[in-house]
Amino acid sequence: MAESNIFRRRRNIFLSHLGSYAAIIPAAELVTHHADCEYPFRQNSDFWYLTGFDEPNAVALFLPHKPKGEQYVLFVLPKESAAEVWTGFRWGTKGALDDFDVDLAHPLNELPSLLSNYLEGAEGIAFRVGKHPNLEPLILKIWSEHLQKLPRSGFVPFSMIAPCPILHDMRLRKDSFEIERMRIASKISAEAHELVREFARPGMNERDLQAQIEKCFLEKGARGPAYGSIVASGDNACVLHYTANNSQIRDGDLVLIDAGCSLNDYYNGDITRTFPVNGRFSGEQKALYEIILEAQKAAIECVRPGDNAENVHLTALRHLVEGLVDIGLLAGDVDSIIEQEAYAHLYMHRTGHWLGLDVHDVGAYRLGDYPLNLEPGMVLTVEPGIYISDRLAVPMGQPEIDERWKGIGIRIEDDVLVTKHSMEILSSHAAKNLVDLEK
Ligand code: GLY
Ligand code: MN
Numbered sequence: 001m002a003e004s005n006i007f008r009r010r011r012n013i014f015l016s017h018l019g020s021y022a023a024i025i026p027a028a029e030l031v032t033h034h035a036d037c038e039y040p041f042r043q044n045s046d047f048w049y050l051t052g053f054d055e056p057n058a059v060a061l062f063l064p065h066k067p068k069g070e071q072y073v074l075f076v077l078p079k080e081s082a083a084e085v086w087t088g089f090r091w092g093t094k095g096a097l098d099d100f101d102v103d104l105a106h107p108l109n110e111l112p113s114l115l116s117n118y119l120e121g122a123e124g125i126a127f128r129v130g131k132h133p134n135l136e137p138l139i140l141k142i143w144s145e146h147l148q149k150l151p152r153s154g155f156v157p158f159s160m161i162a163p164c165p166i167l168h169d170m171r172l173r174k175d176s177f178e179i180e181r182m183r184i185a186s187k188i189s190a191e192a193h194e195l196v197r198e199f200a201r202p203g204m205n206e207r208d209l210q211a212q213i214e215k216c217f218l219e220k221g222a223r224g225p226a227y228g229s230i231v232a233s234g235d236n237a238c239v240l241h242y243t244a245n246n247s248q249i250r251d252g253d254l255v256l257i258d259a260g261c262s263l264n265d266y267y268n269g270d271i272t273r274t275f276p277v278n279g280r281f282s283g284e285q286k287a288l289y290e291i292i293l294e295a296q297k298a299a300i301e302c303v304r305p306g307d308n309a310e311n312v313h314l315t316a317l318r319h320l321v322e323g324l325v326d327i328g329l330l331a332g333d334v335d336s337i338i339e340q341e342a343y344a345h346l347y348m349h350r351t352g353h354w355l356g357l358d359v360h361d362v363g364a365y366r367l368g369d370y371p372l373n374l375e376p377g378m379v380l381t382v383e384p385g386i387y388i389s390d391r392l393a394v395p396m397g398q399p400e401i402d403e404r405w406k407g408i409g410i411r412i413e414d415d416v417l418v419t420k421h422s423m424e425i426l427s428s429h430a431a432k433n434l435v436d437l438e439k
């Protein structure tokens with residue numbers, strides 16, 4: 001399917017689910033880094049998913065209460081040579097009409113005067129309150145004006161709903177185009193992990209490896225890292241969101257690298273590998289690594305239609321706890337340890353999350369009291385780990401930890417697609433078996 005058809009298909013599904021509600025979906029804005037310098041632009045994923053339009057500040061309207069040919073309206077930054085000299089090319093209204101399949105396009109500064117008319121006749125507004133502080137006052141003002149008119153014009157509720165349940169349910173299930181993009185994002189990420197492991201040597205700095213892996217993302221055509229790359233040696237690996245990446249890597253250290261690329265259309269990889277920088281695991285490192293790998297493989301086996309992400313987590317957790325009891329780092333009955341969360345000083349996060357246009361992608365995990373069933377097209381990470389340090393107190397009744405275990409942090413993370421009958425590991429190009437990690 002041509003790419004423009006993909007966005008059109010999504011818009012049609014979205015419009016059909018909106019009923020007679022008019023949806024307002026804003027693009028992202030530039031974010032200040034410091035003073036008057038901005039971060040590189042990153043489009044809002046909901047906006048991107050529906051428009052494929054990669055400029056800041058635009059606003060898309062979806063108007064199912066209007067006739068065909070007037071249902072998709074885009075407000076965009078106008079073409080303006082003086083501004084484009086500084087910040088680059090803009091499509092403008094003509095480009096939006098010619099290249100983005102919109103029904104009607106306007107310059108952004110006309111939004112305040114035109115929005116009210118476009119909402120006329122809708123049953124209500126679908127807009128995510130609380131996320132768009134610059135636009136929200138205008139939307140609330142126009143909503144209030146419409147409510148003011150209601151007693152004279154009828155008894156429609158004209159309520160405000162969130163578009164997210166519709167959109168995020170759509171984004172949770174990836175179609176064949178998206179799956180192919182996710183395969184590419186994971187493959188590039190995995191190949192970069194392979195290269196950086198080959199490159200790593202004791203005495204290097206963590207940032208040497210960060211530079212190497214991010215260079216590889218760019219060389220392979222990705223936009224860049226999907227999130228702040230974590231390159232953590234030794235005890236740094238016990239800091240879950242470590243991004244300082246500035247320690248020298250000592251002989252005997254494990255290196256934990258949690259890094260993935262983002263493609264130009266924002267699909268992401270999210271992979272963690274942990275390996276011995278000198279090519280040889282110590283006894284303690286190996287014992288822990290084997291427990292985590294076994295837990296991860298067992299959890300991945302649960303990724304299939306009809307199972308659920310909760311069970312993926314619980315399966316990994318049970319294997320981790322059993323393994324930690326076996327080597328004496330936890331003590332007692334496995335069920336009781338899990339129930340009392342007496343493992344949480346060693347494993348303090350969940351085993352995964354949805355993956356897609358956002359790294360921690362949208363979509364529910366539960367429907368009320370019940371975990372959501374996995375379905376073909378869903379993509380999730382499976383990422384158990386163990387982190388042994390003095391940062392968290394050992395819970396009462398659990399054994400104190402011998403010094404020889406401390407400063408070891410290990411996580412293994414893969415990106416897994418639910419297929420018709422089972423699953424596909426999208427990140428399988430990154431080695432994780434012990435024999436492949438030892439030199
Ligand atoms: N890299 C972020 C995560 O694994 O969730
Ligand atoms: Mn992850």
Ligand code: MN
Nearest residue numbers: 258270271413
């Ligand atoms: Mn990760």
